[in-house]
Structure formats: C-alpha cells, structure tokens
Amino acid sequence: MTPFAFDVAHMFAGGLVLVSLMMLYQDRLLPLINVLRLHSLLLTLSVAWQAHIQQLPDLYVTAVIAFGFKTVAIPIVLRRMVLRMGIHREIEVAVSTGLTMLVGIGLIALSMDLMLRVTARAALLVREDVALSLSVVLLGLLIMVTRRNAVSQIIGFMSLENGLVLAGTGASGMPLVVEISVAFSVLIAFIVIGIFLFRIRERFDTVDVQALDRFRGERQ
Amino acid sequence: MSLLPLNPVSALLLTPLVAAAVLALVQDYRLSARVNMAASAIALLFAVVLLRGHPPVTRFFIIDDLNIIFILLNTLIGLTTSIFSASYIGHELESGRLTPGYLRFYHATFQLMMFGMNLALTANNIGLMWVAIELATLTTVMMVGIYRTHEAIEAAWKYFILGSVGIALALFGTILVYLAAVSVLGEGLGSMAWSNLLQHATALDPALLNVALIFLLLGYGTKVGLVPMHAWLPDAHAEGPTPVSAVLSGLLLNVALYALLRFKMLIEASPGAIAFGPLLILLGLVSLLFAAFMLYRRRDIKRLFAYSSIEHMGIIAFAFGMGGPLGNFAGLLQMVMHSLTKSAIFFTVGHVAQVKGTQRIDEIRGLTTSHPVLGWTLVAGVVAIAGLPPFGIFTSEFLLITSTFARAPVLAVIAVIGLLVAFGALLFQMNRLAFGEPTGSNAAVRASYVPIFVHLALVFAAGLYLPSVMVGWFQNVAVLLK
Numbered sequence: 001m002t003p004f005a006f007d008v009a010h011m012f013a014g015g016l017v018l019v020s021l022m023m024l025y026q027d028r029l030l031p032l033i034n035v036l037r038l039h040s041l042l043l044t045l046s047v048a049w050q051a052h053i054q055q056l057p058d059l060y061v062t063a064v065i066a067f068g069f070k071t072v073a074i075p076i077v078l079r080r081m082v083l084r085m086g087i088h089r090e091i092e093v094a095v096s097t098g099l100t101m102l103v104g105i106g107l108i109a110l111s112m113d114l115m116l117r118v119t120a121r122a123a124l125l126v127r128e129d130v131a132l133s134l135s136v137v138l139l140g141l142l143i144m145v146t147r148r149n150a151v152s153q154i155i156g157f158m159s160l161e162n163g164l165v166l167a168g169t170g171a172s173g174m175p176l177v178v179e180i181s182v183a184f185s186v187l188i189a190f191i192v193i194g195i196f197l198f199r200i201r202e203r204f205d206t207v208d209v210q211a212l213d214r215f216r217g218e219r220q
Numbered sequence: 221m222s223l224l225p226l227n228p229v230s231a232l233l234l235t236p237l238v239a240a241a242v243l244a245l246v247q248d249y250r251l252s253a254r255v256n257m258a259a260s261a262i263a264l265l266f267a268v269v270l271l272r273g274h275p276p277v278t279r280f281f282i283i284d285d286l287n288i289i290f291i292l293l294n295t296l297i298g299l300t301t302s303i304f305s306a307s308y309i310g311h312e313l314e315s316g317r318l319t320p321g322y323l324r325f326y327h328a329t330f331q332l333m334m335f336g337m338n339l340a341l342t343a344n345n346i347g348l349m350w351v352a353i354e355l356a357t358l359t360t361v362m363m364v365g366i367y368r369t370h371e372a373i374e375a376a377w378k379y380f381i382l383g384s385v386g387i388a389l390a391l392f393g394t395i396l397v398y399l400a401a402v403s404v405l406g407e408g409l410g411s412m413a414w415s416n417l418l419q420h421a422t423a424l425d426p427a428l429l430n431v432a433l434i435f436l437l438l439g440y441g442t443k444v445g446l447v448p449m450h451a452w453l454p455d456a457h458a459e460g461p462t463p464v465s466a467v468l469s470g471l472l473l474n475v476a477l478y479a480l481l482r483f484k485m486l487i488e489a490s491p492g493a494i495a496f497g498p499l500l501i502l503l504g505l506v507s508l509l510f511a512a513f514m515l516y517r518r519r520d521i522k523r524l525f526a527y528s529s530i531e532h533m534g535i536i537a538f539a540f541g542m543g544g545p546l547g548n549f550a551g552l553l554q555m556v557m558h559s560l561t562k563s564a565i566f567f568t569v570g571h572v573a574q575v576k577g578t579q580r581i582d583e584i585r586g587l588t589t590s591h592p593v594l595g596w597t598l599v600a601g602v603v604a605i606a607g608l609p610p611f612g613i614f615t616s617e618f619l620l621i622t623s624t625f626a627r628a629p630v631l632a633v634i635a636v637i638g639l640l641v642a643f644g645a646l647l648f649q650m651n652r653l654a655f656g657e658p659t660g661s662n663a664a665v666r667a668s669y670v671p672i673f674v675h676l677a678l679v680f681a682a683g684l685y686l687p688s689v690m691v692g693w694f695q696n697v698a699v700l701l702k
Contacts, residue, residue, distance in 0.1 A: 064651035118427035121403050137392055160388055167395045174398050176347035183351045
C-alpha cells in the first residue's frame with residue numbers, strides 16, 4: 001500500500017472521530033442531524049476508499065448504502081420528524097458539555113491505548129482503523145447515555161454503527177460486511193419507523209425518554 | 221455450500237421462511253394458526269432428522285452434538301408454543317386486544333423469529349450468526365410492542381435500545397475475533413467459520429481475544445439477560461403477548477447463551493487468553509442473587525416469572541462458568557429443564573391472565589378453587605421451577621451444587637443462598653396465587669392443556685430417570701465444552 005493510500009484512509013477514519021466529538025456538544029436537534037449527515041458522508045468516503053485500495057468491489061455496495069440511506073434518507077426523515085413534532089427549539093442538557101467532552105477525550109485515549117496494544121500483530125492500517133473505530137463506538141455510546149431524547153439516542157446509535165462499519169471495512173477483507181451493513185440499516189429503519197408507528201409523541205406527548213419512565217416497573 | 225432440497229439443514233431453515241411468507245398472505249386467523257402449527261411441526265421433524273445423522277460441515281452451516289440440543293429444544297418449544305398460541309389468540313381476538321390484521325403480522329413474525337433462531341444455531345460463521353441473532357431480536361421487539369399500550373410501547377422501546385446496543389457491542393467483538401483469525405487463517409470466510417476457528421484456537425492472538433471477550437460478554441450477555449444488563453427483560457416479558465414471553469424465556473435467551481458458549485470454547489482453547497469461566501461465574505451469581513431477592517416484591521405475575529428467568533439464566537451461566545464435565549452437564553440439563561418448565565408456566569399464566577382479566581398478583585387468588593386444573597398445573601410448574609424433587613430442575617441444581625462444593629465451597633454456599641431465597645419467594649407467591657379465597661372471574665377456561673402437560677411430563681420424567689442415551693450425549697457435549 002502506498003503511503004498516500006494509507007494517509008487518506010487514516011484521514012477519513014480520524015475525521016469520523018472528530019465529527020463524533022462534534023456531536024457531543026450539539027445541544028439542539030437540527031444541528032445534531034446535520035452533524036450526523038457529515039458523519040455518514042465521511043463514512044461513505046472512507047468505505048469507498050477502502051474498497052478502492054483493498055480492491056474489494058463489494059464494499060462499494062456498503063458505501064452506496066452509507067450514502068443513500070444514512071447520509072440522505074434517514075437525516076431527511078429525522079429532520080421532518082423533529083419539525084413536525086415541534087421539538088427543534090428544545091435544548092436538552094443532561095450532563096454539562098465540558099464534562100462530556102472530557103469524558104469523550106478520555107474514551108478516545110483509552111481506546112487508542114488499548115487497541116494499538118492488542119493489535120500488535122496486525123497490519124498498520126488495520127490497527128489504526130480498529131483503534132479509531134472503537135473511539136467512534138464508545139463516543140456513540142456516550143451520546144446515547146447523555147441524551148434523553150429519543151431522536152438524539154437514535155443519532156447516537158447511528159454514529160456508533162458507523163464506527164462498527166468502519167471497523168468491519170478496515171478489518172482486512174472481512175466477509176459479510178455488506179450483509180452486516182444491510183442488517184444494520186434494516187435495524188435503524190425499524191427504529192425510525194417504530195417512532196413513527198408507535199407515535200411516541202402522541203402517546204407520551206414528548207419524545208423525551210424520561211417521560212417513558214412514568215410507566216416503568218410495576219403497574220400500580 | 222449445498223442447498224439441495226433434500227439437505228435437512230436447509231429444509232429446517234426454509235420451512236419457517238416459506239411459512240412466514242405464506243402467513244403474511246393468509247387472512248383467516250384460524251387457518252394461519254393451523255399453518256403456524258404445521259410449519260413448526262415440520263421444522264421439528266427436520267430437527268429430529270438432523271439428530272439422527274449430522275450432515276457434513278459446510279462453509280455456512282455446522283451441526284454437531286452441541287447445537288443439535290439447542291435446535292431440538294428450539295423446534296420442540298416452537299411447536300408447543302404454536303399450539304398454545306392458537307387457543308390464546310382466539311381469546312385475544314374476542315376480547316378485542318388484537319385485530320385480525322395484527323394477527324396476520326403476528327403469525328408471520330413468529331415464523332420469521334423461528335427462522336432467525338434456527339439460523340443462529342446452525343450457522344458455521346460468526347458473522348452470519350450475528351445477523352441471525354439480530355433478526356431474532358428485531359422480530360421479538362415487534363411482537364412485544366404488538367398491543368400498542370403505553371406499557372407495551374415502553375417495553376418494546378427499551379428492549380430495542382438495550383438490545384441494539386448489546387448487539388452492536390457483540391459485533392465489535394466478532395470483528396476482533398475475525399482480526400485475530402486473519403493472521404492465522406488468511407482473509408475470507410474461512411476465518412469466520414467455527415469449525416476452522418476451533419481447530420486453530422491455540423494459534424490465535426490471545427491479546428485480541430481478551431478484548432473481544434469483553435465485548436462479546438457484554439453484548440450477548442445483554443441478550444441472555446444477565447444482571448446488570450437485564451433491564452429490558454422483565455418489561456419485554458410482561459407486556460408482550462404470552463406466547464412471545466414463553467418463546468423469549470424458553471428460546472431466545474438460550475440462543476444468546478449458545479453464542480456465548482461457542483465463544484467460550486474458542487477463547488478457553490487459546491492458552492494465553494484470560495479465563496472466560498470466572499467472568500461467567502461472577503455474572504451468573506450476581507444475576508441469581510439479584511433476581512432471587514427481586515422475586516419477593518413482584519406485583520405482576522408475568523414479571524414475576526421473568527425475574528425467575530433471570531435467576532435461572534444466572535444459574536446456567538454459573539454452571540457453564542464452573543465448567544468441567546459435571547458443571548457443563550448440569551448447565552445443559554438446567555437449560556433444557558428451565559426452557560420446558562418456564563414455557564409451560566407462561567402457557568398457564570397466559571390462560572390465567574385471560575380468564576381473570578388481569579396480570580396483577582393481588583387480584584388473582586385461590587386459583588386451585590376457582591380453576592382446579594389450571595391452578596394445580598401452576599402449582600406443579602412453580603414447584604418444578606423452584607427446584608423441588610421429583611422434577612428435572614432439582615436433578616440439575618443438585619448436581620451443580622454438589623459438584624461445586626467439591627471444587628469451590630464458597631461459591632457453592634453463595635449459590636445455595638440464592639437458590640433458597642428464590643425458592644422461598646416462589647413458594648410465597650404461589651401460595652398467594654393458588655390458595656385462599658378465590659377472587660375474580662370464575663368463568664370456564666378454554667385452555668389448551670396439551671403443551672403444558674407435555675412440557676411438565678418431560679420435566680417430571682427427567683427428574684425420575686434420564687435415559688442413558690441422553691446422559692451419554694450430554695456427557696459428550698460437556699467434554700466438548702471443557
């Protein structure tokens with residue numbers, strides 16, 4: 001592999017981590033959706049680049065899914081949903097931004113240290129990819145636990161999933177990546193459809209998941 | 221890969237898939253209930269064929285002594301649940317909780333879920349298995365939310381989010397296992413096949429396996445319902461239709477456990493990797509103790525038995541964590557007995573909740589007086605699940621505790637405390653439900669007793685006598701599991 005090919009792959013993967021960090025401090029939904037779009041676009045570029053340098057044409061399918069579904073379709077649906085529900089002005093602060101950012105940086109350091117150490121035997125690009133993708137996965141989890149809104153939880157989950165696809169495409173010639181990314185797309189589609197169908201807004205008057213907890217546990 | 225029509229593995233997988241497609245089109249719910257039963261019976265038939273002779277390992281499918289236990293159990297309980305479901309949904313339709321349109325959806329999803337679980341169990345590929353478990357999760361989420369009540373939607377959402385995160389972590393673990401295998405087995409499907417991975421386990425990079433282990437344990441452990449990743453389980457059991465509760469407890473938890481067991485075999489075979497056993501023991505004991513204490517305060521009858529499932533998955537994880545021929549044997553037996561007993565209990569509870577019109581334990585009293593057959597069946601089920609002789613769960617728990625006492629007395633004491641606490645709670649709750657002045661409706665039940673009696677009879681028979689064929693078979697698997 002040429003150093004140039006490596007640098008470009010590295011840049012896309014590192015970009016994903018940076019965009020994940022950007023998600024952490026977006027406290028309004030519409031900008032958050034835009035950041036998700038950027039995240040998915042970077043994933044598309046990264047996957048397409050991997051398909052090119054590893055000469056695995058299958059991965060172009062994953063790239064097309066990442067673009068058509070995650071960069072275009074889902075953000076549009078989410079945006080429409082947020083506007084229709086009239087929650088685009090709401091600010092959700094569960095944990096202070098500074099603290100979340102600090103935790104996020106800690107998670108990145110942790111995953112770098114851990115993954116670079118255990119993947120000593122693998123090729124350099126694979127090591128970098130897996131380490132960066134673990135950071136994206138952990139940051140996605142962090143977004144999910146610090147948000148209370150159902151829409152931002154989905155966005156957190158989607159960024160987490162982008163990290164997994166990054167790991168899958170980076171892992172040298174892993175088979176079934178396409179199938180797995182399709183399976184994930186179906187999962188996300190169901191979550192989004194689920195919000196629509198279950199009409200969380202109508203049933204609960206909010207998409208704030210904390211309102212769901214009213215019904216938690218035993219029936220009184 | 222052979223996809224000949226005569227291959228029993230593909231037949232086992234195609235039957236539910238075709239049935240799901242057919243059921244999506246059938247309008248009449250009586251007919252679809254029958255199709256559902258027929259498809260489940262055919263799947264069981266193919267499972268028996270597989271038992272009689274394992275087909276050779278292919279690139280995508282593997283049948284060995286370990287997974288055939290799960291497949292048989294899966295198809296058997298699939299069949300009995302479809303029989304129970306036929307009488308259950310009739311009542312739901314009359315009471316207006318479900319409409320014919322939803323039933324069509326329900327039946328098709330049921331078969332799709334059976335397909336997902338059978339695929340996960342037969343897959344010889346860690347990626348394919350992951351996709352299959354995700355499919356099974358998705359279908360059960362949809363079925364849990366089918367009543368569209370506040371509680372059902374909340375339960376489905378919680379299950380969705382926690383299940384998705386779990387499954388995402390499991391995928392990361394799967395990718396790491398593949399990475400560990402690539403340097404030994406080369407790129408491609410071969411590095412994801414169980415058969416290859418196990419053969420070359422000693423050569424895999426232990427450092428990568430250690431990290432993979434954590435992700436797999438957290439990911440699939442969520443699906444097994446181990447504490448502290450269990451939060452979705454009671455809600456999903458309590459708010460979905462009862463046949464789904466029976467299948468969740470009886471089958472889906474086992475499928476996730478199967479995934480963990482396969483990875484455990486792989487990781488334990490690698491000399492440099494950290495031991496999987498102690499982690500399973502820890503999670504198992506925590507689950508057992510936590511669920512045992514939670515049993516006392518339950519007010520909802522399905523939630524009560526959902527916590528009992530957490531307790532039993534804890535015992536099973538503990539048994540496999542202890543390992544060795546006896547520990548694994550006890551774990552396998554406990555798993556089979558728990559699946560049979562718990563689904564029988566859920567069948568009974570489903571009828572009880574329908575006839576009384578409530579799931580609240582406070583409003584269900586004196587079942588043995590108002591509905592003698594149903595009441596005494598519930599008593600028998602609870603006695604069996606609490607681990608009293610002469611039922612099969614007693615045998616496996618006894619075996620587990622005695623063998624643990626010889627190896628690690630402290631752990632055995634902790635397990636015994638958990639078992640006794642759970643035992644007391646179950647008998648206390650059973651006493652409230654089954655005896656005393658009857659309350660609520662006295663209306664006659666149109667219950668289907670056959671599935672319940674078949675399950676309890678099997679558990680009873682296993683408690684009295686285990687056929688030597690079965691003992692030999694389980695012993696083989698126990699050795700296989702190390």
